[in-house]
Amino acid sequence: MIGLTQVARPPAPSAFSNALVFGWRAVLKFKHVPEQLFDLVMTPIMFTLLFTFVFGGALAGSPGNYLQVFLPGILVQTVMFNAVYSGIGLSTDLSKGLFDRFRSLPIWSLAPFAGLMVGDMLRHTIAGGIILTIGLILGYRPEAGIVGVLSAFVMLITVGFGTGWVFIVLGLLVRTPTTVMTIGFTFLFPLIFASNIMVDPKTMPTWLRAFVEVNPVSLMTSAMRGLMGGTATVEQVGIALIAPVTLTVLLAPLTIWIYRRQ
Amino acid sequence: MATAEMNSSPSAVQARGLVKKFGDLCAVDGIDLDVPRGMIFAILGPNGAGKTTLMRMLATLLRPDGGSATVMGHDLQAAPGEVRASIAMTGQFASLDEDLTGRENLMLLARLWGFRGKSARERADQLLATFDLSEAATKQVKDYSGGMRRRLDIAASLIVTPGVLFLDEPTTGLDPVARKSVWSMIRQLAGSGVTILLTTQYMDEADQLAGRIAVIDHGKKIAEGSPRELKVATGSGFLHVAVADPNQLEEAARLLEARLGATVQRSAEGGTLAVVARTPKDANAALGALIDAGIELADFSMGSPSLEEVFFALTGKAKP
Numbered sequence: 001m002i003g004l005t006q007v008a009r010p011p012a013p014s015a016f017s018n019a020l021v022f023g024w025r026a027v028l029k030f031k032h033v034p035e036q037l038f039d040l041v042m043t044p045i046m047f048t049l050l051f052t053f054v055f056g057g058a059l060a061g062s063p064g065n066y067l068q069v070f071l072p073g074i075l076v077q078t079v080m081f082n083a084v085y086s087g088i089g090l091s092t093d094l095s096k097g098l099f100d101r102f103r104s105l106p107i108w109s110l111a112p113f114a115g116l117m118v119g120d121m122l123r124h125t126i127a128g129g130i131i132l133t134i135g136l137i138l139g140y141r142p143e144a145g146i147v148g149v150l151s152a153f154v155m156l157i158t159v160g161f162g163t164g165w166v167f168i169v170l171g172l173l174v175r176t177p178t179t180v181m182t183i184g185f186t187f188l189f190p191l192i193f194a195s196n197i198m199v200d201p202k203t204m205p206t207w208l209r210a211f212v213e214v215n216p217v218s219l220m221t222s223a224m225r226g227l228m229g230g231t232a233t234v235e236q237v238g239i240a241l242i243a244p245v246t247l248t249v250l251l252a253p254l255t256i257w258i259y260r261r262q
Numbered sequence: 263m264a265t266a267e268m269n270s271s272p273s274a275v276q277a278r279g280l281v282k283k284f285g286d287l288c289a290v291d292g293i294d295l296d297v298p299r300g301m302i303f304a305i306l307g308p309n310g311a312g313k314t315t316l317m318r319m320l321a322t323l324l325r326p327d328g329g330s331a332t333v334m335g336h337d338l339q340a341a342p343g344e345v346r347a348s349i350a351m352t353g354q355f356a357s358l359d360e361d362l363t364g365r366e367n368l369m370l371l372a373r374l375w376g377f378r379g380k381s382a383r384e385r386a387d388q389l390l391a392t393f394d395l396s397e398a399a400t401k402q403v404k405d406y407s408g409g410m411r412r413r414l415d416i417a418a419s420l421i422v423t424p425g426v427l428f429l430d431e432p433t434t435g436l437d438p439v440a441r442k443s444v445w446s447m448i449r450q451l452a453g454s455g456v457t458i459l460l461t462t463q464y465m466d467e468a469d470q471l472a473g474r475i476a477v478i479d480h481g482k483k484i485a486e487g488s489p490r491e492l493k494v495a496t497g498s499g500f501l502h503v504a505v506a507d508p509n510q511l512e513e514a515a516r517l518l519e520a521r522l523g524a525t526v527q528r529s530a531e532g533g534t535l536a537v538v539a540r541t542p543k544d545a546n547a548a549l550g551a552l553i554d555a556g557i558e559l560a561d562f563s564m565g566s567p568s569l570e571e572v573f574f575a576l577t578g579k580a581k582p
Contacts, residue, residue, distance in 0.1 A: 006455065007385070009347065009422040010376035021373040025359065032361045032402060093359075101357040101418065104321050106347040107374050 015108035022115020026122060029089075036085070040127045044078040045134060051198060052138065059199060064139050071135040072152065072224035073197030076217060078131055079124045079160035080192065084184035086116045087167025091177040113255060117164060124160040128153060144230030152227040155237065159220050162244025165251035172258045191217050216243035274299045274334055274426045274457035275320060281328030282315050289315040291481035292329065297426070297459055297474075302452045304472035305461045306569070312481040313461035314354060314430055320459070321351040321428050334425035350419035351428040356411040357418070360404040364395055364414050367403060371421050389417040393447070409440030416447065427451065429460040433467060445471060465569030475569075479577050493566045496575040500568075501539040501548065504561040508533065514557050521548040527574050536571055539564065 013021075030036070048070070051059075056066030093099050093112075102112050132140075132149070142149050167184055174180050194208065195217035201209045212218055223240035226232030275297040282290040290312045297303040305313045318324040320333060322342045330337070336344040358367050368386035377385050390396045393413040398406060406414065412432065419427055432448065433441040448471055452458050462468050468475045469489045477485040477492070485492060501522075505514050515526045515535055522545075524538040539545035545564050552559060567575070 006423045007421070010378070010381070013374070013376040013378075017376075018374060021370060024373070025362070025370055028362055028366055032363075096360070097353045097355040097357040098359060099357075100318075100323055100351070100353050101371075102374075103323055104346055104349065104351045105371070105374055106343055111374075 012106070015111065018108045018111035019114035019118070022111050023118035025115055026119025029119065030122065036123075037126065037130075040078070040082055040085070040123060041130045043081065044074050044127070044131050047077070048074050048131065048134060048138070055198075067135065067138055067140050069225065070198065071132070071140045072228050073195075073221040074135075075128050075131055075152075075156055076159060076221050076224055077192050077197055078127050079156055080163050080188055080217070081185075082123050082127055083120065083160055083163040083167050084181060084188070085123065085167075086120045086164055087171035087180045087184060088177045089119070090116060090168055090171030091174055091180045094172070095175050095177065109259070110256060113168060113259075116168065117161065120160060120164050121157050124157050125153070128156055142228040144228055144232075148228050148230055151232075152224050155220075155223060155227055155240070158241065158244050162247040165247050165255065168255050169251055169258065172255065191215060195221060197221050216240075219243070272299065273297055273332070274301075275303075275331065275459060277316075277320065277329065277331035279329035280316065280319060280326050280331055282312075282319055282324060283327050288481050290319065290326075293476075293478070293481070293483050295331075295476060295483075297457060299425075299457050300452070300455055301473045302448065302458045302460065302471050304468035304475045305459070305478055306463070306465070306468045306475050306573070307461075307478035308463055311478045313463075313478055315481075316478070317351070317428050317430050317459065317461055321349055322346055323351075348425040349428060350422075350424035350426075352415050352419045352430065352432065354430045354434065356403075356415045358403045358411065358415055361402060363400050363402055364390060364406070364410075365399040367414065368418060368421065371418055375421050377421075385421060389420060393417045407440075408436055409443065412436060412440065412444055413447070416444070420451075423454075424456060426457045426459060429458060431461055431463070433462075433464070465573065469569050477573065477576055485572075485576050489569065492569070492572050496538070496567050496572045499539050499542070499545070499564055500536050500566065500571060501545045502561075502563045502565065503535045503537075503549070503552070503559060504533055505535070506558040506560040510557045511535070513555065514552055517551050517555055517557070518548055521551050527571060533560075536567070538567075538575075 051070055052063045052067045056063035056070070060066035060069060099112065103109070167180065170180050170183060174183065194212055195215045196212060197217065201212040204212060220240045220243065223232060223237045226236050273296050275295055277293060277295040279292045279294065280290055281288065281292055293316060305316065307313050315324065319326050320331060320338070322338065322345050326338070330339065332338065333345045334348040336348065338345055359370070362370070365383070365386050368389055369382045372382035372385045387396070387399070390399050393416070395410060395414060395417070398410060403411065403414065416429070416432070429448070433444050436444065448458060448460070460471070472489065474488055475486065475492060476483050485495065487495065503514065503518070505511050511532070515528070518526050518535060518537050522537055522539055527536045528534070529536070539548065542564060549559070549562060
């Protein structure tokens with residue numbers, strides 16, 4: 001049996017190379033399960049069409065005016081929901097014992113998470129691109145042009161990256177993938193609806209408006225609007241980045257701690 | 263000898279007083295283990311005996327609460343990285359990515375081990391050929407049969423030849439044909455010099471494969487030896503008696519116990535009795551007593567105890 005002759009270990013690869021291999025895995029997943037893209041973009045597409053054409057006129061005078069405000073927000077919503085998927089994927093890998101194999105390999109122990117993040121960013125970029133394209137077809141016009149859109153996407157991926165940690169921690173702790181999904185959506189729905197994504201908070205009761213104005217989702221949405229509309233200020237972007245940065249700083253070490261402890 | 267470190271420890275695995283607790287439950291309760299290099303060593307025990315926990319500790323997946331161990335001469339706690347570099351583990355459930363193809367699964371692991379570019383694919387294809395999976399190379403693992411998954415799973419543990427291969431219940435859930443093919447694979451692997459530590463709850467599996475068996479129950483090692491030694495320790499000969507009329511079974515059991523002075527074991531189906539008989543003469547006398555009492559025998563035989571009977575004799579419990 002040729003495969004059973006003694007095979008020696010090649011020189012140990014770097015931590016970065018380990019992480020790239022997991023990124024490659026995420027790309028392969030896309031190739032084999034293209035349906036996941038459907039899951040990712042169908043809801044935001046429905047939301048875009050529904051809100052623009054059904055509520056748009058009532059909320060902003062005309063569907064066209066509404067789309068101009070709504071599109072940057074729906075991008076934020078898209079990446080936040082997308083982030084749930086890496087938690088589901090992680091929970092699935094853990095429940096199937098795949099991580100036992102990764103863990104018993106002499107590799108950088110965080111490489112699998114780096115791979116998840118690569119997959120996430122890929123998903124965010126693709127889903128965001130599809131939503132933006134549909135927006136452009138429907139008549140959305142980013143006043144800040146290409147540079148504005150690109151900087152908005154950098155912002156968007158940062159938001160997705162920060163949110164991703166929440167679901168990685170959940171995925172590590174919860175062993176049933178569907179529970180991760182349920183917890184994720186239960187937590188995200190109020191955050192997303194009680195924000196300025198869909199409706200101007202002016203008409204909301206004072207107590208709710210107080211929440212909406214400090215809701216990180218609103219802050220991120222305002223920054224996205226600013227970047228794509230060419231009106232962003234440093235302060236606006238800075239305040240929007242507080243949530244993703246805080247989540248990363250707190251949850252990345254927590255992820256490592258939980259993973260090493262298990 | 264490319265991967266085997268040339269160091270002093272003669273054992274592939276040496277454990278002293280390993281302990282693992284889960285809350286109040288002591289899953290592994292002070293186990294010593296010496297697995298010589300190049301041997302197939304079986305850890306035999308019923309569900310929940312602590313087999314998997316013991317193996318996961320030795321594979322660095324669980325931190326022991328007490329005791330110490332070396333694997334291929336590396337200390338489990340002081341040098342877990344070196345331990346990982348000299349072992350491979352195939353868990354109880356196929357640890358494969360179902361969405362990827364067989365080849366991609368192997369390439370993924372080959373790259374993690376440090377094979378670059380074309381060499382990762384070459385190594386994957388070599389293993390696929392060895393394990394008779396070449397035709398399924400481009401199929402997603404979710405379309406594999408149970409036997410194919412198992413083979414791929416073991417192949418995935420052999421990207422780099424390990425010093426010790428841990429196999430946790432390698433044939434659980436397989437049909438008899440797939441089981442035989444996994445057995446022959448394990449034998450060939452051992453023939454190529456890999457030390458194999460496997461857990462099993464099947465007596466015949468340990469009997470067929472292992473050079474040495476440790477019997478584990480409630481987190482403790484209750485016996486160890488070669489399959490022959492274990493059988494000898496339990497009693498040199500076993501008398502097996504099948505009674506034609508089930509109504510006479512109890513009476514037959516009573517007579518055998520009285521004659522031979524040993525506990526009678528009943529088979530799972532209930533039709534056969536097994537009991538230690540020190541000599542053929544004792545067996546003969548016991549059979550005579552049954553016939554004198556008018557009990558009709560469908561079948562009888564004298565032979566070595568099966569491992570199942572060994573387990574019963576050691577634990578006082580019915581088969582695991």
